[in-house]
Amino acid sequence: DTAVSQTPKYLVTQMGNDKSIKCEQNLGHDTMYWYKQDSKKFLKIMFSYNNKELIINETVPNRFSPKSPDKAHLNLHINSLELGDSAVYFCASSPSAGTGFHGYTFGSGTRLTVV
Amino acid sequence: RKEVEQDPGPFNVPEGATVAFNCTYSNSASQSFFWYRQDCRKEPKLLMSVYSSGNEDGRFTAQLNRASQYISLLIRDSKLSDSATYLCVVKPFRAGNMLTFGGGTRLMVKP
Numbered sequence A: 001d002t003a004v005s006q007t008p009k010y011l012v013t014q015m016g017n018d019k020s021i022k023c024e025q026n027l028g029h030d031t032m033y034w035y036k037q038d039s040k041k042f043l044k045i046m047f048s049y050n051n052k053e054l055i056i057n058e059t060v061p062n063r064f065s066p067k068s069p070d071k072a073h074l075n076l077h078i079n080s081l082e083l084g085d086s087a088v089y090f091c092a093s094s095p096s097a098g099t100g101f102h103g104y105t106f107g108s109g110t111r112l113t114v115v
Numbered sequence B: 001r002k003e004v005e006q007d008p009g010p011f012n013v014p015e016g017a018t019v020a021f022n023c024t025y026s027n028s029a030s031q032s033f034f035w036y037r038q039d040c041r042k043e044p045k046l047l048m049s050v051y052s053s054g055n056e057d058g059r060f061t062a063q064l065n066r067a068s069q070y071i072s073l074l075i076r077d078s079k080l081s082d083s084a085t086y087l088c089v090v091k092p093f094r095a096g097n098m099l100t101f102g103g104g105t106r107l108m109v110k111p
Helices: none
Strands: A004-007 A010-013 A019-025 A031-037 A043-050 A053-057 A064-070 A073-078 A087-094 A110-114 B004-006 B011-014 B019-025 B032-038 B044-050 B055-057 B060-065 B070-075 B084-091 B105-110
Touching: A004 A087, A010 A019, A019 A031, A019 A087, A019 A110, A031 A073, A043 A064, A043 A073, A053 A064, A073 A087, B004 B084, B011 B019, B019 B084, B019 B105, B032 B060, B032 B070, B044 B055, B044 B060, B070 B084
Parallel strands: A010 A110, B011 B105
Antiparallel strands: A004 A019, A019 A073, A031 A043, A031 A087, A043 A053, A064 A073, A087 A110, B004 B019, B019 B070, B032 B044, B032 B084, B055 B060, B060 B070, B084 B105
């Protein structure tokens, strides 16, 4: 039973297309995140949601739009894909602040390649 | 200056060796510290939290020096299966549980 699941695992698409990545967690966590890991392997926060509300948006282009229909789901929609968007996108979840935070649980990642 | 800095390596060590990784962080108000492990083409996984008094988990020992803003990870009796990238992770003092990741140190343990 996967704790944090992302789909798809691989995504190859042409420049200019619009694509979505889905994430679901069954850990009962209140907070979910999107991180981007580029070719140099740096993991950078993109967004954080707590109980469906956006709490962190780290200067990500507005072509990226997260959506959280409920606290167990956080999807990422990307418009007008560019070559520089090629990366691995990781979803993660954690308990809320003040409830025994012990780090994140990550999904297995979505490898996006824009051609 | 990056918020969390690590030597990218790679560290090439023989099986059975002891190896240490260091990490420095820039935000003196950082609250929590972790080491994550990331295998090739896999997601990062929590290895251990780092406590002010230092803590040990089997062959792994983590230390924190708040005055120097320095975190270390020591691996004793290295196994082939320890080959991975080790990520130093800091929770800065700001809203939410956002974690800041270092670029990782790559370890290769050879027979």
